[in-house]
Structure formats: C-alpha cells, structure tokens
Amino acid sequence: MTLPDPLTDQHRYISNASQDVREMLDVIGVDSIDRLFETIPDDVKLTELLDIPGPWSEIESRRWFRALAAKNKSAADHVSFLGGGAYLHYQPxxxxxxxxxxxxxxxxxxxxxxxxxxxxxxxxxxxxxxxxxxxxxxxxxxxxxxxxxxxxxxxxxxxxxxxxxxxxxxxxxxxxxxxxxxxxxxxxxxxxxxxxxxxxxxxxxxxxxxxxxxxxxxxxxxxxxxxxxxxxxxxxxxxxxxxxxxxxxxxxxxxxxxxxxxxxxxxxxxxxxxxxxxxxxxxxxxxxxxxxxxxxxxxxxxxxxxxxxxxxxxxxxxxxxxxxxxxxxxxxxxxxxxxxxxxxxxxxxxxxxLSLMGKEGLREVGQQCVQKTAYLRAQLNRISSVSLPFSGPVYNEFAVRTPFPAAEILADLEHEKILGGIPLGQFYDGFENDFLVAVTELHTREHLDQFVAVLTAAIARERR
Amino acid sequence: MTPEDSRYAKSHEYVHPEAGDTVVIGITDYAQKELGDVVFVELPAVGTELELGDEFGSIESVKAVSELFSPVTGEVIEINEALTDKPELVNTDPYGDGWMMKMRLSVPEEVDEMMTAEEYEEYVEKESGH
CATH class of the missing domain: 3.40.640.10 (Type I PLP-dependent aspartate aminotransferase-like (Major domain))
Incomplete structure (x- = not known):
C-alpha cells in the first residue's frame, strides 16, 4: 500500500484540509510536502505503509509483542562488556x-x-x-x-x-x-x-x-x-x-x-x-x-x-x-x-x-572499574594472539585486537552468552580486527576469567 | 531632562560628541526606565568596526534581554569597564557614569541627522502614547 498524499487524502488525525495544506505550501513557496523532507536520506524514508497485522484483541497483541521482545538480547541474560557511550553500572x-x-x-x-x-x-x-x-x-x-x-x-x-x-x-x-x-x-x-x-x-x-x-x-x-x-x-x-x-x-x-x-x-x-x-x-x-x-x-x-x-x-x-x-x-x-x-x-x-553514592561510593565505583579493567587487560596480554593497540592509561574501557575480524569473534562470544564488545571497524578504517571492551563494578572475577577463556577458545576456533 | 548637547536615535541610544571625531554612546533615560533594573551589559571588544544600525551588544534587565544598535559608523575605542561590576549605573546615571562605549566616527555627518533632545522628547511622547 502506498503512503497517503496529504494533498488528496484526508488524514484521520490531522485536521488540515488539502486546500489548507496547499495554501500553506504556497505561502512558503514550496510545491510539495516532500520538499520539506528533502534533508532526510531516502533510505530511511518510508515508501509504503507499514504492514501491520490485525486488528487483534488485547490478548493477541500482548502475545505478539512478548514474542517480539523475546528476540532482544539483553544484558540481563548475557555478561555484557558493551560500552562506547552507554555503560552498565549498578542502580540502587x-x-x-x-x-x-x-x-x-x-x-x-x-x-x-x-x-x-x-x-x-x-x-x-x-x-x-x-x-x-x-x-x-x-x-x-x-x-x-x-x-x-x-x-x-x-x-x-x-x-x-x-x-x-x-x-x-x-x-x-x-x-x-x-x-x-x-x-x-x-x-x-x-x-x-x-x-x-x-x-x-x-x-x-x-x-x-x-x-x-x-x-x-x-x-x-x-x-x-x-x-x-x-x-x-x-x-x-x-x-x-x-x-x-x-x-x-x-x-x-x-x-x-x-x-x-x-x-x-x-x-x-x-x-x-x-x-x-x-x-x-x-x-x-x-x-x-x-x-x-x-x-x-x-x-x-x-x-x-x-x-x-x-x-x-x-x-x-x-x-x-x-x-x-x-x-x-x-x-x-x-x-x-x-x-x-x-x-x-x-x-x-x-x-x-550521586546523592546515594556520595564521595566514598563514587570513588569506590571508580576504583573497582580501574582495578577490574587492569586485571582483564593483564589477563588478555598473556594470550599471544591478542594485543592491546593502545598503551596509554585507561579507566574502564580499552581496545582489543585479534588476528581475526572483530564481527566473527564477537559472534562466537555471543554463542557463549557474552556480549564481548563493540567492533571498531564501523567507526575507523583499519580497525576491522579491533573491538572495544568495557568493564565496570558489575563484573566479577569469574566474569572476567570467563571472558578470557571464551575469547581464547574463539580465537582457536578461527585458527582451524 | 534630556541633555541638549547630545543627539538621539529611534532605537533609544544617545551620541554625545567629545573632542574631535570621538563620541560617547549609551542608552537614554527613557530606555533605562522601560527596561527596568539592568543586571548585565554585553559590549563589543575595543577595535570593533561598526556600521550604522549594527548590533553592538545586548542589555539584560530583570524583564528582558534587548539588543543594542550602533547609531553611527566607526570604530570602538573604549568601553565602560565599570558596567561589568555595576550594570545598575545604566539605571542611576545613563548620561553620566552609565555610558557604554566611545567610538571614533568615520561618517561624522551621521550625527547631524540624528534627533535633537527636543525632537527625541516629542518622539518618545508619541511612542509611549501620552
């Protein structure tokens, strides 16, 4: 089905009659509504109406949405090392x-x-x-x-x-x-x-x-x-x-x-x-x-x-x-x-x-981040095929490089319920084998050891 | 009383001629009353070249922020630093200590075309609807 044309199709929730729309366009000197949306890239524009099934009862709708939601992979049922601007910390x-x-x-x-x-x-x-x-x-x-x-x-x-x-x-x-x-x-x-x-x-x-x-x-x-x-x-x-x-x-x-x-x-x-x-x-x-x-x-x-x-x-x-x-x-x-x-x-x-954590709490969050990150970096450094591209001091996040494409390694980790990081190749050329790993106070030593073990296994699998 | 030795713009700035091509610029007593308590005056850097009608800064009162417009063409040669700490001088002494900046005129004739004190008073009377 094609999208309605505001000039010919009356919209149920928008009260402007088509002649109102015409008049407004004339005032600003634009010949069509589409001209107003020119800056939006074509590939993200809707070209036809969404294919929405139904009408459904509330029960059916809920069932459908629950099934859809179940497809999400969440940090609640994975061990997540995702960061890159969104970090998992404990919320009281x-x-x-x-x-x-x-x-x-x-x-x-x-x-x-x-x-x-x-x-x-x-x-x-x-x-x-x-x-x-x-x-x-x-x-x-x-x-x-x-x-x-x-x-x-x-x-x-x-x-x-x-x-x-x-x-x-x-x-x-x-x-x-x-x-x-x-x-x-x-x-x-x-x-x-x-x-x-x-x-x-x-x-x-x-x-x-x-x-x-x-x-x-x-x-x-x-x-x-x-x-x-x-x-x-x-x-x-x-x-x-x-x-x-x-x-x-x-x-x-x-x-x-x-x-x-x-x-x-x-x-x-x-x-x-x-x-x-x-x-x-x-x-x-x-x-x-x-x-x-x-x-x-x-x-x-x-x-x-x-x-x-x-x-x-x-x-x-x-x-x-x-x-x-x-x-x-x-x-x-x-x-x-x-x-x-x-x-x-x-x-x-x-x-x-910030009020609940206070000076002491915030400092402890910071210290745990730094220490756990340092531990994971040290463990990863011991794997011969893993390198850390940057030598500068870090807080709770760092880049990891393996000999294989980051996307493949991370997909492997995901099978083991680990969201291993963010591939850097999407942001920078020449970083196709690199990914960003974030560690916070929520990670236990077991999580970190598991990450190292699973990553080691994933690299070994890629080798074969 | 509106000082007789200055000239006035419709945007309520005054131009007070000093020696040579130098003038002192500020806003009128009427303008400061309309604005209410002035809390901040933003002025241009010394050396700024302004054309007649250019925005040269802004004035903030408890009610509003308004633009300031240059009534003449020329170069800013001095600004009233005292307004940084005491913006209320604009209220208490608009034609004296509450001056805003000094300019060197490039088109001195512009001043002659501005309103005299008498003309300005008539203008204000009309504008305020009294």
Whole structure:
C-alpha cells in the first residue's frame, strides 16, 4: 500500500484540509510536502505503509509483542562488556521506585517555576553535583544527551570568541558525538578540523599544535576518549590557550569523574558529557541525560535552563529559574539556543545516584572499574594472539585486537552468552580486527576469567 | 531632562560628541526606565568596526534581554569597564557614569541627522502614547 498524499487524502488525525495544506505550501513557496523532507536520506524514508497485522484483541497483541521482545538480547541474560557511550553500572533500587512518584514522573520543566520548589531544588542539587565533579562554576539543568551537549558547547564557544570559523575536534571523541556536531553546524559555515592520535591512543599533540591556528575558536577532546584512554588535559590546555581557543572537555563515562582529576582543574572552560553512567539504565540507548558546566564568565552564553538559589521576602531559602530572559520562550529567534527543555527525570535519577553514592561510593565505583579493567587487560596480554593497540592509561574501557575480524569473534562470544564488545571497524578504517571492551563494578572475577577463556577458545576456533 | 548637547536615535541610544571625531554612546533615560533594573551589559571588544544600525551588544534587565544598535559608523575605542561590576549605573546615571562605549566616527555627518533632545522628547511622547 502506498503512503497517503496529504494533498488528496484526508488524514484521520490531522485536521488540515488539502486546500489548507496547499495554501500553506504556497505561502512558503514550496510545491510539495516532500520538499520539506528533502534533508532526510531516502533510505530511511518510508515508501509504503507499514504492514501491520490485525486488528487483534488485547490478548493477541500482548502475545505478539512478548514474542517480539523475546528476540532482544539483553544484558540481563548475557555478561555484557558493551560500552562506547552507554555503560552498565549498578542502580540502587530506590531510584526507580522514587522516579515513579507522579510529581516527578509526569512533570515537565516548570514554566511557572515558583510553584514547583521541589522540582527546582532537585535540579539545583543536580547542578551542584555537576559543578563539584567537573571543577567548574555553573551547570545548567541538563541537555538531551552527550552528543547534543557537545554541539551546544561548540556553538557556545563560537558565540564567545566570534569571527573565527574553525573548531578542532579530536578524532578520538565519540564518533557519533562528532557526527552530531557535523549535522548541527553543517549550514553555519564552520570548519571542523580533526586531529588523530599517537600509539598510546592519546591525541597527537604535534598535529594539534599545527591545527590550532589563529582562526580556531574551540578545541574539543574527550577523556577517557572513545578508546578508553585518559587524555593529557594539561598538554591540550596549553596548546589551546596559545591559540586563544575555548577548551571543551567531553565526558562519555561520567563515573570517571569520581576518581580522575576534573577538567576544570586544568583550566578547561566548558565540560559537557553524557550522564547515563550515573546509574541510569542503558535502556536501549535512551533517554539519557546531557550535562554542561562552564566557567563563571561564560554563564550568560550557556543554553538551556538554570536554577538558582535565593531567598524569598521572609528570608527563607527559595529556588528560581534564572537567566530565563535569554531562553527561547522569551527571546524567540535571538535566544542563546533552541534548547527549551531539559532531561529532568533522568537528571533526577542521576542526582539521586550521586546523592546515594556520595564521595566514598563514587570513588569506590571508580576504583573497582580501574582495578577490574587492569586485571582483564593483564589477563588478555598473556594470550599471544591478542594485543592491546593502545598503551596509554585507561579507566574502564580499552581496545582489543585479534588476528581475526572483530564481527566473527564477537559472534562466537555471543554463542557463549557474552556480549564481548563493540567492533571498531564501523567507526575507523583499519580497525576491522579491533573491538572495544568495557568493564565496570558489575563484573566479577569469574566474569572476567570467563571472558578470557571464551575469547581464547574463539580465537582457536578461527585458527582451524 | 534630556541633555541638549547630545543627539538621539529611534532605537533609544544617545551620541554625545567629545573632542574631535570621538563620541560617547549609551542608552537614554527613557530606555533605562522601560527596561527596568539592568543586571548585565554585553559590549563589543575595543577595535570593533561598526556600521550604522549594527548590533553592538545586548542589555539584560530583570524583564528582558534587548539588543543594542550602533547609531553611527566607526570604530570602538573604549568601553565602560565599570558596567561589568555595576550594570545598575545604566539605571542611576545613563548620561553620566552609565555610558557604554566611545567610538571614533568615520561618517561624522551621521550625527547631524540624528534627533535633537527636543525632537527625541516629542518622539518618545508619541511612542509611549501620552
């Protein structure tokens, strides 16, 4: 069956008559609806109606969906070493229960903020955690996710520096984050300059120095980077400073902030990242929560909502949305960003996680990640046909190389109920035999030993 | 009272001639009253070249953020650093300590075409509907 044509077929749920559609198209000077969707690649567009069976009863529908859901391979019935921007950490049980409270679950970002003091307080606490963990001054109420947070950071930097058109992004920043930035800025006339890595997996500082010309407005690196390697903030900051560029640090594994020196301590101006690792389930890839923290001098250029603490007429503590005059609902097209919401519920989950874990808990999560990762790396190093491509220091993730295509090795592991990692060949040329392995506090020594044994067996099978 | 020795733009900036081609620019008493308590003033970098009508910064009050438009063409030669810590000077002394920037004019005739104090007062009266 073909798709309905909005100009001739009346849609059951859209009240625009075809002549309304015609008139609207005429006003904007476009001859067909399809023209409005030109930017969407053809291969992801629907060309005919979905073949949906039915109509079914509730019982039949449930049965069908249950069978469909059973096809999913989940971390619950596998030992998973998947990371690459979505990490499995333990989420204390009370978080999910508290999130079910209707005043949290159903609320939107408050547009009449004063009446929602509880919501504002939770956001303020979340912001406070972000500041403490990143070593910077002002955090916003959250953004969509890590990738869009990086986009907002790049746009912010351009607003501040002005009249420069180049942004340097390390090639070891999460490739999907970089891709999102490319999408955001493709019509803004900015040039993205990529800088690669050296043998240790860290950014190539010689190449970075060359790339940092006087027309660069920002330098963005991720640490731990996409290969899990911890970058040298100090060296990068010095090079960016010499060029007068805004220094942006991206964090994809947020628990690393519990144990690593915060980017703010090295003079980074903007820290953005993905907060999912703070005990938010991987939930099929989203919703996640992006965070952004900036130096005080940049606060007026920051996108999104911001909650501040003040006192009411009686001198009692109160929370308010602040700097809202720069937001889209007031300033329209002149707003700092088109972001006009936040990920309140997921930010609340992260806030609860950070509050429950506390300083000690976060440090322990970090230590367990580092130690278990070190153990697995040491064990893998003893297998002669396995190599670790990068020698730099890591937190809880690293690349593994075998003599065989990663896809085949990982399929073998999956037969043994192990989700062994993410193939790197899909992101980088020449990495077809490499995959990314993430280890967290959830892995036991048995899991790690099992991984080594199964991998050894898989390689032996490939040999035959 | 609107100072007689300055000229005025419809976008409520004033231009106060100093020695030579140098002028002092700020916003009028009427503009500051309309904005309410000013909490932040964003100004251009010294050396910025502006055309008549260019946006040169923004002013934020508790009510809104508004753009500031250059009433003349020229180069920014000084900005009022005091506004960083005391943006409220725009409210308390718009024609004095609340000035925003000094410019060197490239087209001095532009100033002559601006409103006089008397014309500006009439303009404001009409605009505010009194």
């Amino acid at each position: 049980a009370c978080i999910d229960q508290l999130l079910l409270r209707a005043e949290f679950l159903t609320s939107y970002t408050p547009y009449q903020p004063e009446v929602s003091q509880g919501t504002l307080q939770s956001i303020f606490e979340y912001q406070t955690h972000q500041c403490l963990l990143t070593g910077l001054d002002v955090a916003n109420a959250s953004l969509y996710d890590g990738s869009t947070a990086l986009c907002e950071a790049v746009l912010l930097a351009e607003r501040v520096v002005r009249k420069r058109k180049k942004v340097v992004i390390a090639k070891s920043v999460h490739p999907q984050y970089a891709e999102t930035v490319r999408t955001y800025v493709q019509n803004l006339g900015y040039e993205i300059v990529e800088v690669g890595w050296t043998n240790d997996g860290r950014i190539d500082t010689t190449a970075l120095l060359e790339a940092c010309t006087s027309d660069v407005f920002a330098v963005a690196i991720q640490s731990p980077n996409f290969f899990g390697v911890i970058e040298d903030y100090y060296a990068v900051a010095a090079i960016a400073d010499a060029a007068g560029a805004v220094k942006i640090a991206v964090i994809a594994e947020a628990t690393s902030l519990g144990i690593l020196t915060p980017p703010g301590a090295h003079g980074f101006d903007i820290v953005v990242g993905e907060g999912q690792a703070w005990g938010v389930p991987t939930q099929y890839g989203g919703p996640f929560v992006g965070f952004m923290v900036v130096k005080d001098a940049l606060k007026r250029h920051m996108p999104g909502r911001l909650v501040g603490e003040t006192v009411d007429v009686d001198g009692r503590r109160a929370y308010v949305l602040t700097l809202a005059t720069r937001e889209q609902h007031i300033r329209r097209g002149k707003a700092t960003s088109n972001i006009c919401t936040n990920e309140a519920l997921i930010a609340l989950a992260a806030n609860m996680y």
